[in-house]
Amino acid sequence: xGVVRRPAGVRRESWLKRRRAKRSAPGPWTxxxxxxxxxxxVAQTSFLGDVVLTTPLLSGLRRLLKPRRLSVVVRPEAxxxxxxxPCVDAVVLDDKRGGDRGLSGLVRTAxxxxxxxxxxxxxxxxxxxxxxxxxxxxxxxxxxFEDSRGAVLYHERVARDRSRHDVERNLxxxxxxxxxxxxxxxxxxxxxxxxxxxxxxxxxxDVGVGESRVLYGMCPGSVWxxxxxxxxxxxxxxxxxxxxxRAGVLLLGGADDVGxxxxxxxxxxxxxxxxxxxxxxxxxMALVKRLRALVTNDSxxxxxxxAFGVPVVxxxxxxxxxxxxxxxxxxxxxxxxxLECRPCGRHGGRRCPRGTEDCMRLVGPAAVLKELRSLxxxxxxxxxxxxxxxx
Numbered sequence: 391x392g393v394v395r396r397p398a399g400v401r402r403e404s405w406l407k408r409r410r411a412k413r414s415a416p417g418p419w420t421x422x423x424x425x426x427x428x429x430x431x432v433a434q435t436s437f438l439g440d441v442v443l444t445t446p447l448l449s450g451l452r453r454l455l456k457p458r459r460l461s462v463v464v465r466p467e468a469x470x471x472x473x474x475x476p477c478v479d480a481v482v483l484d485d486k487r488g489g490d491r492g493l494s495g496l497v498r499t500a501x502x503x504x505x506x507x508x509x510x511x512x513x514x515x516x517x518x519x520x521x522x523x524x525x526x527x528x529x530x531x532x533x534x535f536e537d538s539r540g541a542v543l544y545h546e547r548v549a550r551d552r553s554r555h556d557v558e559r560n561l562x563x564x565x566x567x568x569x570x571x572x573x574x575x576x577x578x579x580x581x582x583x584x585x586x587x588x589x590x591x592x593x594x595x596d597v598g599v600g601e602s603r604v605l606y607g608m609c610p611g612s613v614w615x616x617x618x619x620x621x622x623x624x625x626x627x628x629x630x631x632x633x634x635x636r637a638g639v640l641l642l643g644g645a646d647d648v649g650x651x652x653x654x655x656x657x658x659x660x661x662x663x664x665x666x667x668x669x670x671x672x673x674x675m676a677l678v679k680r681l682r683a684l685v686t687n688d689s690x691x692x693x694x695x696x697a698f699g700v701p702v703v704x705x706x707x708x709x710x711x712x713x714x715x716x717x718x719x720x721x722x723x724x725x726x727x728x729l730e731c732r733p734c735g736r737h738g739g740r741r742c743p744r745g746t747e748d749c750m751r752l753v754g755p756a757a758v759l760k761e762l763r764s765l766x767x768x769x770x771x772x773x774x775x776x777x778x779x780x781x
Contacts, residue, residue, distance in 0.1 A: 611647025625657025
């Protein structure tokens with residue numbers, strides 16, 4: 391139960407008849423059995439955090455199938471996440487929001503994939519576009535979720551349990567190959583790479599932050615405003631860390647986060663160094679590795695920190711960990727307000743539907759600091775994040 395095995399686009403009666411006729415003959419499925427070298431592709435063209443949460447699936451496929459080659463399809467902005475990952479042999483780009491946008495771009499991506507001559511593709515991403523690209527690429531064995539928008543284009547469809555964390559939902563795709571989720575559960579893992587390590591070291595030297603100093607990080611940005619904890623709270627936490635520990639506090643984020651980081655910097659009163667917009671993704675990863683802990687919203691940096699084993703205090707505002715996207719690592723805690731209106735959407739939203747912003751306003755800096763201190767002083771190993779009460 392949980393796996394529907396039926397070639398895409400073939401009527402059930404016809405397929406069953408063919409299977410009976412070819413029961414003893416090897417097909418695309420048996421050619422992908424563990425130990426019988428295959429080229430496996432994983433398609434994950436969603437957000438950065440989703441790519442991070444896919445890395446345990448990559449490890450599971452590597453162990454289970456022992457492929458001769460494992461490639462991953464991602465958007466260009468996510469490539470740095472997997473460039474040095476030990477399970478990945480090649481990164482294939484799908485610039486679906488840029489140069490590969492629209493029908494012509496979809497066809498170009500499919501041609502690039504066809505040139506890879508893959509045997510199997512596994513698709514944790516559930517969009518129709520992904521399913522179309524993989525079908526047009528002519529990959530002979532396609533595995534996806536049964537609730538994917540393009541499920542009819544997959545040969546095997548796996549049930550997706552919404553009650554589980556997304557790491558484990560992705561791992562459920564291994565059932566199509568005879569694998570068990572429980573045998574492959576592990577936290578996400580990332581590798582920054584030597585060039586990024588050097589870049590991070592140089593940047594810290596340029597801003598006068600020594601390597602020997604205790605460093606905390608803060609990522610106050612998010613694409614969705616209702617997922618951002620208030621800048622006053624971040625500023626208060628930064629001041630406390632500087633005053634009590636004489637620690638260095640780094641404000642991190644991309645170009646879109648510069649404005650909110652500058653607001654936190656003002657509220658921190660000189661207690662934080664603003665590096666938002668000054669790093670590429672690889673350098674950001676190398677900086678996160680150096681942190682004692684990270685305070686962040688529900689966003690990609692939360693998953694990056696957890697993937698490096700860095701303690702994470704995540705403030706969840708409009709969203710909730712029950713949706714399956716909380717930090718998945720050994721040392722992580724979620725701080726949130728207990729409100730009936732949460733979650734107000736899958737990703738949050740542009741504005742609070744009630745106009746109160748209570749989910750952001752009712753989380754105080756004292757609660758975040760308490761969990762941060764507790765987390766940094768203990769090694770409470772667990773797969774799921776600990777949720778700090780509801781305020």
